[in-house]
Amino acid sequence: MDPVSRRAHDRPPTIRDVARRAGVGVGTVSRVLNQSPLVSVDRRDRVQQAIDELGYRRSSRARNLSLGRSQAIGVVAPFFTTPSVVERLRGVVEALTGRGYDLLLFDVETITQRADAFRHFARRDRLDGLLVLSLPILEDEMTALRAEELPLVLVDARRPGLAQVVIDDAHGGELATQHLLERGHRSIAFLGDLPSPLGFTASEDRRRGYARALRRAGIEPERALEWRAPHGREHARQLAEGMLARRRRPTAVFAASDVQAVGVLEAAEACGLRVPEDLAVIGFDDIEIAAVAGLSTVRQPLRESGRLGAAILLAEIDGVERRSEELPPLVVVERRTS
Amino acid sequence: MDPVSRRAHDRPPTIRDVARRAGVGVGTVSRVLNQSPLVSVDRRDRVQQAIDELGYRRSSRARNLSLGRSQAIGVVAPFFTTPSVVERLRGVVEALTGRGYDLLLFDVETITQRADAFRHFARRDRLDGLLVLSLPILEDEMTALRAEELPLVLVDARRPGLAQVVIDDAHGGELATQHLLERGHRSIAFLGDLPSPLGFTASEDRRRGYARALRRAGIEPERALEWRAPHGREHARQLAEGMLARRRRPTAVFAASDVQAVGVLEAAEACGLRVPEDLAVIGFDDIEIAAVAGLSTVRQPLRESGRLGAAILLAEIDGVERRSEELPPLVVVERRTS
DNA sequence: CTGAAAGCGCTTACAG
DNA sequence: CTGAAAGCGCTTACAG
Numbered sequence: 001m002d003p004v005s006r007r008a009h010d011r012p013p014t015i016r017d018v019a020r021r022a023g024v025g026v027g028t029v030s031r032v033l034n035q036s037p038l039v040s041v042d043r044r045d046r047v048q049q050a051i052d053e054l055g056y057r058r059s060s061r062a063r064n065l066s067l068g069r070s071q072a073i074g075v076v077a078p079f080f081t082t083p084s085v086v087e088r089l090r091g092v093v094e095a096l097t098g099r100g101y102d103l104l105l106f107d108v109e110t111i112t113q114r115a116d117a118f119r120h121f122a123r124r125d126r127l128d129g130l131l132v133l134s135l136p137i138l139e140d141e142m143t144a145l146r147a148e149e150l151p152l153v154l155v156d157a158r159r160p161g162l163a164q165v166v167i168d169d170a171h172g173g174e175l176a177t178q179h180l181l182e183r184g185h186r187s188i189a190f191l192g193d194l195p196s197p198l199g200f201t202a203s204e205d206r207r208r209g210y211a212r213a214l215r216r217a218g219i220e221p222e223r224a225l226e227w228r229a230p231h232g233r234e235h236a237r238q239l240a241e242g243m244l245a246r247r248r249r250p251t252a253v254f255a256a257s258d259v260q261a262v263g264v265l266e267a268a269e270a271c272g273l274r275v276p277e278d279l280a281v282i283g284f285d286d287i288e289i290a291a292v293a294g295l296s297t298v299r300q301p302l303r304e305s306g307r308l309g310a311a312i313l314l315a316e317i318d319g320v321e322r323r324s325e326e327l328p329p330l331v332v333v334e335r336r337t338s
Numbered sequence: 339m340d341p342v343s344r345r346a347h348d349r350p351p352t353i354r355d356v357a358r359r360a361g362v363g364v365g366t367v368s369r370v371l372n373q374s375p376l377v378s379v380d381r382r383d384r385v386q387q388a389i390d391e392l393g394y395r396r397s398s399r400a401r402n403l404s405l406g407r408s409q410a411i412g413v414v415a416p417f418f419t420t421p422s423v424v425e426r427l428r429g430v431v432e433a434l435t436g437r438g439y440d441l442l443l444f445d446v447e448t449i450t451q452r453a454d455a456f457r458h459f460a461r462r463d464r465l466d467g468l469l470v471l472s473l474p475i476l477e478d479e480m481t482a483l484r485a486e487e488l489p490l491v492l493v494d495a496r497r498p499g500l501a502q503v504v505i506d507d508a509h510g511g512e513l514a515t516q517h518l519l520e521r522g523h524r525s526i527a528f529l530g531d532l533p534s535p536l537g538f539t540a541s542e543d544r545r546r547g548y549a550r551a552l553r554r555a556g557i558e559p560e561r562a563l564e565w566r567a568p569h570g571r572e573h574a575r576q577l578a579e580g581m582l583a584r585r586r587r588p589t590a591v592f593a594a595s596d597v598q599a600v601g602v603l604e605a606a607e608a609c610g611l612r613v614p615e616d617l618a619v620i621g622f623d624d625i626e627i628a629a630v631a632g633l634s635t636v637r638q639p640l641r642e643s644g645r646l647g648a649a650i651l652l653a654e655i656d657g658v659e660r661r662s663e664e665l666p667p668l669v670v671v672e673r674r675t676s
Numbered sequence: 677c678t679g680a681a682a683g684c685g686c687t688t689a690c691a692g
Numbered sequence: 693c694t695g696a697a698a699g700c701g702c703t704t705a706c707a708g
C-alpha cells in the first residue's frame with residue numbers, strides 16, 4: 001500500500017496533509033480555508049486542488065479550540081415536550097437556521113436536572129450563549145452563571161438585569177376573566193398549576209390577574225373557586241370533575257393553560273354539562289389543541305418568543321447592543337366554549 | 339493588582355495554573371482529574387486544593403480534541419415540532435439522560451436543510467453518533483455517511499445494513515382497515531400524505547396495508563377512495579370536506595395519521611355528519627390529540643422507538659454489539675369515532 | 677504574499 | 693508515582 005492511501009485510510013486528512021501535498025505551509029492552507037485575501041491566486045488554486053483530492057474537511061473541534069469558541073448555543077427547557085415549550089423551541093430553531101450555530105438541547109424535569117444543567121452545561125467552555133425557557137433561576141445558579149460570563153437570555157422567565165422576553169401573565173389572566181364577565185358570568189372558577197418544585201410562576205400570575213378582574217367587577221374572589229392540580233390534562237380533568245360535582249358549581253372556568261382547559265372540557269362532558277351553556281371555559285396559550293377543541297383562549301406569542309429570544313442572544317454574542325423588541329399583544333381568541 | 343487575581347480576572351484558570359499552584363506537573367493534575375490511581379495521596383490533595391482555590395474546571399473543548407471525540411450525539415429530525423416526532427425525541431432524551439452526552443438537534447424541513455444536515459452536521463468530527471428520525475437517506479448522502487464512519491441509527495426509516503428501529507406500517511394500515519371492516523363498513527376511504535420532497539414512506543405503506551385488507555375482504559380498492567393532501571390538519575380538513583360533499587361518500591375513513599384524522603373529524607362536523615353513525619374515522623399514531631378527540635387509532639410505540647434507537651446508538655458507540663430489541667406491537671385503540 | 681513557530685488546553689506514552 | 697514533552701488540528705502574529 002502506498003503511503004498516500006495508507007494515510008487516507010488510517011485517519012481523515014489534516015491541514016498538514018493538505019499543506020504537504022500542495023507544497024505550501026499550513027498557514028497558507030489555513031488562509032485559503034478562511035478566505036483570507038493574503039494568498040496568491042496560484043497557491044490558492046494549488047491548495048484548493050489538494051483539498052479536493054484529499055477530500056479534506058476542516059476539524060471544527062480544533063478550530064473552535066484555537067478560536068476559543070464553541071459555535072453552539074444551548075437551550076435549557078423544562079418538559080420540552082409540552083406543546084407550549086415545543087412551540088417556543090420552534091421559534092428558536094427558526095431564528096438559528098442558517099446562522100451556523102449548533103443547537104444543544106437540555107431538558108429539565110427535576111431540580112436535580114436543573115442543577116446539572118446549570119453546573120455542567122451552562123459553561124462558556126461549551127457554549128457561546130444560553131437560552132433559558134420558562135425556568136426561574138435560583139440565586140446561586142445565577143452567581144455561577146455570572147461568573148461564566150456566558151451570554152444569556154431568558155424566555156418566559158424574569159430576572160432583573162437580564163435580557164428577557166416575557167409577557168404580562170397577570171394581564172392575560174385579566175383578559176380571560178374579563179371576557180367571561182362580559183358574557184354575564186359572576187361565578188367564575190380558576191384552575192391552575194399546583195406549585196412546582198421548579199418554581200414556575202405563570203399560573204399564579206394569571207390567577208392574580210383573574211382576581212384583579214373580579215374585584216374590578218365588584219366580585220370578591222373566593223378561595224373555594226381557586227383550584228390547583230399538577231400540570232397536565234388528566235390531573236385537570238380529575239380536579240374539574242370534583243369541582244363540577246359540587247352543589248354550588250361555577251358557571252365558568254378560567255384555566256391557566258389550554259392543556260388544563262381541555263381537561264376541564266372533558267370533565268364537563270363526563271358530568272353531562274353542555275359547553276358553553278352550562279359551563280363556559282377559557283384557556284391560555286392558544287396551542288393547536290385549542291383550535292381542535294374549539295377552545296376559547298388567550299393567545300400568547302409562543303413561537304415569536306423563542307424567535308425573539310434567540311435573535312437577542314445572537315446579537316449579544318456578536319456584541320451588538322441588546323435590542324428590546326416587543327412581542328405581539330395578548331389577545332382573547334373567542335371560539336365555541338365561551 | 340496581584341498576579342493571581344489579575345490572572346483570575348483575565349481568563350479562566352487552566353490545568354497549567356493548577357499545576358503551578360499545586361507545585362506539580364500538568365500530567366499529575368490531569369491524572370487526578372481523570373481519577374487515575376497513579377497519584378500519591380499527598381499530591382492528589384494538593385492538586386484538589388489548588389483546583390478548589392482557583393475554581394478550575396476542565397475545558398471539555400480541549401479534552402475532546404485531545405481524546406478525539408465529541409461527547410455529543412446528533413439527532414436529525416424532520417419537522418421536529420410534529421407531535422409524533424416530538425414524542426420520539428422525548429424517548430431519545432430519556433435514553434440519553436445521565437449518559438454524559440450532549441444532544442445536538444438538527445431540524446430539517448426542506449431538501450436543502452437535509453443536504454446541509456448530512457454535509458455539515460453528520461460528521462465524525464462533531465459527533466460521536468447520529469440518530470436519524472423518520473427521514474429516508476439518499477444514496478449519495480449514504481456514501482458520505484459511510485465515509486464518515488459515524489455510528490448511525492435510523493428510527494422510523496429503513497435502509498438495508500443499517501441499525502434501525504421500525505414498525506410495520508403496512509400491517510398497521512391493515513389493522514385499521516380490518517377494524518373498520520369488522521364494524522360492517524364496505525366503503526372505506528383512505529386519506530394520507532401527498533408525496534413529500536423529503537420522501538417519507540409511512541403514509542403509502544399504510545395505504546398498501548389498507549388495500550390489502552380490503553382485498554382480503556373481497557373488496558377491490560378504488561382509486562376514487564384514495565385521497566392525499568400535504569401533511570397537516572388543515573389540509574386534511576379541506577380535502578375531507580370535498581370528499582364528504584360527494585354524492586357517493588364513504589361510510590368510513592382511515593387516515594394515515596392522527597393529525598389528519600382530526601382534520602377529517604372537523605370536516606365531518608362541518609358537513610353535519612355524525613361520528614361514528616354517519617362516518618367512522620380511525621387514525622394512526624395515538625398521539626395526545628387522539629385521546630382528546632376521542633379518536634380511534636392505531637397505536638405505535640413512538641416514545642419507545644426513540645428510546646430504543648438512542649440505546650442502540652449508545653451501545654454502538656461503546657463498541658457493544660447492536661442489540662435487536664423489539665418494539666411493542668401495533669394495536670388498535672378503540673374510542674368513540676368508530 | 678508566505679512559512680515557521682507559538683499557542684489554544686487538554687491527554688498520555690516515555691523515561692525515570 | 694512523576695514531570696517534561698509530544699501530540700490532538702487548527703489559527704495567527706511575526707519576520708521576512
